[in-house]
Amino acid sequence: METRNSPGAKRGILRWVGSRIDWQSQGVLGVLIVLIIFTSLSSPVFLTPINLVNVLRQISILGMVASGMTVVMISGGIDLSVGSILSFVGCVAAKALVHGYGIPLTLLIGVGGGALLGLFNGLIIANTRAHPFIITLGTMTLIQGVALVVTGSYPTMAEGADFDKFLWLGTGSFLWIPVPIIVFFAVMAICWTLLRRTRFGRHCYAVGGSEATAYLSGINIKRHKVAIYTFVGALTGLASLVLTARLASALPTMGNGYELQSIAAIVIGGVALMGGRGNMWAAFTGVLLLGVISNSLSLLNVNAFYQYIVLGSIIVFAVVLQEYRKSTR
């Protein structure tokens, strides 16, 4: 027994590490590693700290949206309206800054406004039997329309001292780390804690796994759904503030495509489309993969149009690989 002690302890550490990693996302991890090796051999820039930080900064907005989407999808729902919320809230926040509402109130408008829109989604979804896909498809179009009407489809440009200070959220650094990355990691940490360590998180898995069982185990399904969409709305509002600060302006269409990209990213990572399964690690690897792909393609000077083709192919490949692994288990 004595002699076995040290390898045993080592195996214990390995097992601990193993238990922290969701092996369903191994396929993604494989693709990611191959891609990293390939790109770092082809481009000397790729592995430099500056570029790596750049990758993280580029994925930070998508990452925040995807974190919220992970929570919704684990509980068996989906939210297609996040892109429109991103646009609309950003425009409102930018106008608030320009009109001198001040930074604290703007932050509140951003997060609170997102939460309100989420609440609107949640109330409809919880109180009707319609599928959230259709409901949020509708509110996506609706909110987009409102954003266009309110702005007259013009961008709101940064102006004034408040707006200059506000830009720190998108372009500043704290201890040499860009602020968007810090916000992104904070959002992931919140979602991770929520999913793993709270009743709310456990209820997400239960509702997504079997709504009937969750209901008969005393979970208030309606309240839970309202809470989930409100939460996603709030996170999207936060992401919208960071995006506006980074662009130093707000466009009524700047959020287009975020909904599908975030869904693609987390499904690649291993979050189940049908609910009940997934975690933040999966969401992160999925988002990171998308970020690394687009970064590599830029570094390798691939024409932006071809980037779509490569990106699409890799999404299909990663998901097929995952399904294949699942069926052979």
Add this chain to the structure above:
Amino acid sequence: MTDHAKTPVLTMTGISKSFPGVRALDGVNFDLREGEVHAIVGENGAGKSTLIKILSGAHRPDSGEITLRGRPVMNLTPHSAQELGIATIYQERNLVPLMSAGENILLNHEPRNRWGLVDTRRLYREAQEILAGLDVDMDAHVIVSTLGAARQQAVELAKALFLKAKILIMDEPTAAFDQAEIQNLFAMARRLRAQGASIVYISHHLEEVFQIADRVTVLRDGLRIGTFDISDVTENSLVSLMVGREIAKVCVDIASVKEEEVLRLENLSADGLLHDINLTVRKGEILGVAGMVGSGRTELARLLFGAMRPSAGRILFKGQEVVGQTPSRSIRSGIGLVPEERKIDGLVLGMDVGKNITLASLRRFRTAFLLDLGKEKKSALEYMRRLAIRSPSAAQQVQYLSGGNQQKVVMAKWLLADADLLIVDEPTKGVDVAAKAEIHQLMRDLCERGKAILMISSDLPEIITMSHRIAVMRMGRIVTVLSCEGVTQETVLAHAIGGEGNGN
């Protein structure tokens, strides 16, 4: 039996199959003769389901050989199995619910007219002929989802017959069937056998096995214990082969029943489903609720638990009138529900065992905002031990457990939630003999500790042996409440099916 009836249509040799943490089958041999009904019996987790899933192509064996009429079969898939004439009738219906019976029977083999379009008239004519061949009185145009379980099964059999299936696998076909429906099914099975089909029959109900089977194979813990002609075995000898040990027969003990009423129902009604229900359940009592499927038993359970609203009448729980009940309020006031469909309503299948156990009691593990995961796991493990839940760990997904262990997980959930009144709906449906005895013992222990149980069951021996009193339901009403003394299965059944059924 003629001599040609002894030729094996199918042989399976040395079949082994493992799942994560479980060796489901270990070198099992099985053969099926032409025109025989061959029953497979064993506790849940003995390997019956795995064996037939291999035969139907749903699982691939790790090793072993399958030969069909002397020819080896490789890489069986559900599709190739069907082409080879192997049809499986699962517990879970395998029909498209919103299509008609006829469309289901000829699915993927629709007759076409000369334009290449479906010839609807011919389709229904053929389907109707097949139904008539099975002696089923049904209009082929009827939508499947409007049919009861037994009628849906008839459609499945008709489909198998249409596909000229030579081997028919029936997995627990009579779950939740009443006597008449079971006899109908047997009549259909005999007709198919007479036409040369061989049937693999899986059931927990040994009396059915003795009625229908020619031979029986006993599995235990993934091993084949033996294959016997049905005339060479008795119910008792089969049970001891299945279990490998004797199960003590314990009679109901009235001593645990206290005076204090836990639940009182006064003139309780729900529109069209329940009428004027008057009932009481006392501390330490098991009240059995018997009745045919559709007699309102499950509705009563859902109503008591707050998953359905009453239209009239009063519910008093621990002396207090209950209004505006929801499942979450029921749980907080001390009611638990072990639902009939544990895989749909009782468990989150993709979640692990521990989290399923604590799902209704998470409030207890909350410290400020966060859950105390260590304390939660400790509780889960304690209840896994107390209920002898066989699982490699608390982190095992509950879907990989056998039916009996799954049911124990549902029971553990309510024990942990400390329910004073437990409503159990078909507590041992699809559960093996040993787990059944354990669940029964558990319910008795709960009564000893002053809990009350309302037990709904189609299993008459279970009702008779477990209940202190028996309420019999028919057409949404309580027709009688019998005391446990001197009651027989026949009396309960007679009340449940009513006057016109007495001639049976």
